[in-house]
Amino acid sequence: MTKHGFTLFLFLSSVASTTCRDEQDFCESKSCNERDFEQNHFYTNVKTYGEIPLTLSHKLSDALPLDEVDGPVIRTVKGCVFSECQPTPLKEPLTLAAVSQDVLRNILDLNESVIQNEEFVLCVSGGKRFPGSIPLAHRYGGHQFGNWAGQLGDGRAHLLGEYTNRKGERWELQLKGSGKTPYSRSGDGRAVIRSSVREFLCSEAMHFLGVPTSRALSLVVSEEPVWRDQFYNANVIKERGAVVLRLARSWFRIGSLEILTRTGELDVLQTLLDFIIKEYFKSIAMNDPDKYVVFFSRVVNETAHLIALWMSVGFAHGVCNTDNFSLLSVTIDYGPFGFMESYDPNFVPNTSDDEGRYSIGAQANVGLFNLQKLLVALKPLLTSDQLTQCRQTLREYSQTYHQRFHELFKAKLGFLGNQEKDSYVIAFLLKLMEDTGADFTMTFRQLSEVTLSQLQTGSFPPSMWALSDLLSHEYFRDWVQLYLKRLSRMKSDSDAARQHRMQGVNPRYVLRNWMAESAIRKAEKNDFSEVALLQKTLTEPFVEQEEAERAGYSSKPPSWAQQLRVSCSS
Numbered sequence: 001m002t003k004h005g006f007t008l009f010l011f012l013s014s015v016a017s018t019t020c021r022d023e024q025d026f027c028e029s030k031s032c033n034e035r036d037f038e039q040n041h042f043y044t045n046v047k048t049y050g051e052i053p054l055t056l057s058h059k060l061s062d063a064l065p066l067d068e069v070d071g072p073v074i075r076t077v078k079g080c081v082f083s084e085c086q087p088t089p090l091k092e093p094l095t096l097a098a099v100s101q102d103v104l105r106n107i108l109d110l111n112e113s114v115i116q117n118e119e120f121v122l123c124v125s126g127g128k129r130f131p132g133s134i135p136l137a138h139r140y141g142g143h144q145f146g147n148w149a150g151q152l153g154d155g156r157a158h159l160l161g162e163y164t165n166r167k168g169e170r171w172e173l174q175l176k177g178s179g180k181t182p183y184s185r186s187g188d189g190r191a192v193i194r195s196s197v198r199e200f201l202c203s204e205a206m207h208f209l210g211v212p213t214s215r216a217l218s219l220v221v222s223e224e225p226v227w228r229d230q231f232y233n234a235n236v237i238k239e240r241g242a243v244v245l246r247l248a249r250s251w252f253r254i255g256s257l258e259i260l261t262r263t264g265e266l267d268v269l270q271t272l273l274d275f276i277i278k279e280y281f282k283s284i285a286m287n288d289p290d291k292y293v294v295f296f297s298r299v300v301n302e303t304a305h306l307i308a309l310w311m312s313v314g315f316a317h318g319v320c321n322t323d324n325f326s327l328l329s330v331t332i333d334y335g336p337f338g339f340m341e342s343y344d345p346n347f348v349p350n351t352s353d354d355e356g357r358y359s360i361g362a363q364a365n366v367g368l369f370n371l372q373k374l375l376v377a378l379k380p381l382l383t384s385d386q387l388t389q390c391r392q393t394l395r396e397y398s399q400t401y402h403q404r405f406h407e408l409f410k411a412k413l414g415f416l417g418n419q420e421k422d423s424y425v426i427a428f429l430l431k432l433m434e435d436t437g438a439d440f441t442m443t444f445r446q447l448s449e450v451t452l453s454q455l456q457t458g459s460f461p462p463s464m465w466a467l468s469d470l471l472s473h474e475y476f477r478d479w480v481q482l483y484l485k486r487l488s489r490m491k492s493d494s495d496a497a498r499q500h501r502m503q504g505v506n507p508r509y510v511l512r513n514w515m516a517e518s519a520i521r522k523a524e525k526n527d528f529s530e531v532a533l534l535q536k537t538l539t540e541p542f543v544e545q546e547e548a549e550r551a552g553y554s555s556k557p558p559s560w561a562q563q564l565r566v567s568c569s570s
């Protein structure tokens with residue numbers, strides 16, 4: 001504690017200039033000759049050195065069983081939840097390519113000038129430890145593409161520790177792309193710039209869309225050569241390594257429990273589950289004999305809510321395996337995700353997922369499949385009565401999902417209150433969008449911007465390109481009549497109030513694949529300007545922004561976007 005206070009003070013008093021004091025402190029903690037300051041190139045001129053004022057705690061490693069073997073020996077691990085394991089530093093020079101100011105300030109309580117500290121770049125990329133950090137790799141399993149896949153685990157991620165902020169929120173910090181662990185299997189433990197830019201941008205974008213998600217503090221790119229077969233077509237090319245520091249309230253997944261049941265480690269299962277309930281489900285009483293049932297019903301409910309939210313913004317996760325599903329029902333593990341452009345329930349973001357298992361329209365069902373697997377994992381800890389209750393909860397999943405979906409889409413259309421035909425009006429519009437291939441995001445956005453009289457006459461300005469696409473449908477006028485009639489029933493509503501309401505839930509900007517791709521192409525040449533522009537834009541996705549408009553972020557996707565494929569290896 002005192003140490004934290006001390007370094008904080010030291011740091012604050014040294015941001016403006018590098019004093020001898022700072023260098024001395026740095027030199028005491030790390031051998032000076034080991035590191036030649038001049039050789040590091042950062043995003044901004046490095047002005048300061050010194051310990052980062054962020055002290056982590058390690059409740060996870062204190063409370064849960066650890067692997068007896070140290071270090072990244074790749075093997076089948078037994079009897080533990082974590083393996084202690086150091087990140088492997090990236091090859092320098094390192095560039096701090098992006099930082100989330102919101103995470104920095106409002107989650108980590110850090111002053112923004114900290115990014116000018118050389119130590120910061122090292123700490124957030126695995127080159128140095130945050131004070132108090134004990135890096136861990138988590139052991140988990142999972143069902144991949146419907147089948148039990150055995151031991152998976154953090155194959156290129158390191159959990160650094162936990163931070164409890166001023167507001168009393170507890171966050172777990174994790175590096176991704178930080179080197180091998182016992183769970184790396186045949187992987188190299190690295191992540192490339194491509195996939196790291198996508199994760200950084202999308203997790204932050206999802207947060208500002210109001211979707212529960214992991215967050216991202218920083219993106220560091222390096223000169224580390226990483227070999228990848230982007231499209232799984234045996235065309236291996238050299239890319240560069242990058243590390244994202246990401247945060248979540250918890251990184252436990254359905255697969256965290258599954259593996260313990262599968263291997264019959266029931267004592268560890270119970271220890272972990274009790275820990276999870278105690279730490280993250282604080283309203284469940286530990287002495288409640290039905291605590292596992294209550295826990296399960298929470299996860300079922302929250303998962304249904306999360307997937308409904310994904311649908312409301314047209315988000316397809318892409319790899320909904322049980323190991324990519326958080327027990328806290330936040331979006332985690334951004335890989336070959338995509339935002340649907342033309343409305344299509346069969347939209348599949350992962351171009352190699354030929355069967356469309358994880359199409360956008362399948363997500364609710366896949367969620368149910370994953371919850372069934374969770375129940376299988378909990379089964380050894382349940383009485384037969386409790387098991388029956390849990391099965392009943394599962395039966396309610398679909399209703400919870402549909403109800404939430406319905407509410408969200410009603411809000412997207414500006415409806416207040418309930419009317420009998422609301423589901424029909426929603427389904428009708430989606431059908432028109434499907435038939436015409438109208439853009440999902442912009443159809444709803446433009447409906448929020450259009451006036452009722454424009455709708456009535458069907459005369460849209462050219463900027464309303466998505467609505468213009470719908471206009472070609474023979475039943476569009478019929479739908480408009482239904483819609484206007486529904487709106488007219490809300491007596492005390494005004495058109496301006498409707499527009500305002502709708503614009504608050506229908507984003508103007510989402511991270512379309514072509515936008516990410518354009519930013520990635522520049523980032524690979526060390527130009528991070530478009531990453532920055534996207535990051536800024538997506539921080540306020542509901543607000544029209546001049547620069548974003550100039551960049552075409554709400555325009556019809558450029559023609560080159562149609563040929564794009566998500567490069568899946570990451």
Ligand SMILES: *[C@@H]1O[C@H](CO)[C@@H](O)[C@H](O)[C@H]1NC(C)=O
Nearest residue numbers: 012013014015016111112113
């Ligand atoms: C960050 O630190 C600098 C230098 O100590 C100080 O001038 C600035 O006001 C601080 N910013 C915030 C938001 O506290």
Ligand SMILES: *[C@@H]1O[C@H](CO)[C@@H](O)[C@H](O)[C@H]1NC(C)=O
Nearest residue numbers: 297298300301302303305306
């Ligand atoms: C279900 O989850 C939602 C979203 O977090 C929450 O608002 C709601 O209160 C939950 N319902 C129940 C019955 O727990």
Ligand SMILES: *[C@@H]1O[C@H](CO)[C@@H](O)[C@H](O)[C@H]1NC(C)=O
Nearest residue numbers: 144319321323324333334335
């Ligand atoms: C999702 O899980 C699979 C294993 O099932 C893993 O290989 C993949 O990396 C995960 N996806 C992401 C984006 O992390």
Ligand SMILES: *[C@@H]1O[C@H](CO)[C@@H](O)[C@H](O)[C@H]1NC(C)=O
Nearest residue numbers: 319335336350352353354568
């Ligand atoms: C995409 O789908 C294919 C086919 O199912 C799968 O093998 C691959 O792992 C998926 N890609 C990712 C990144 O999950």
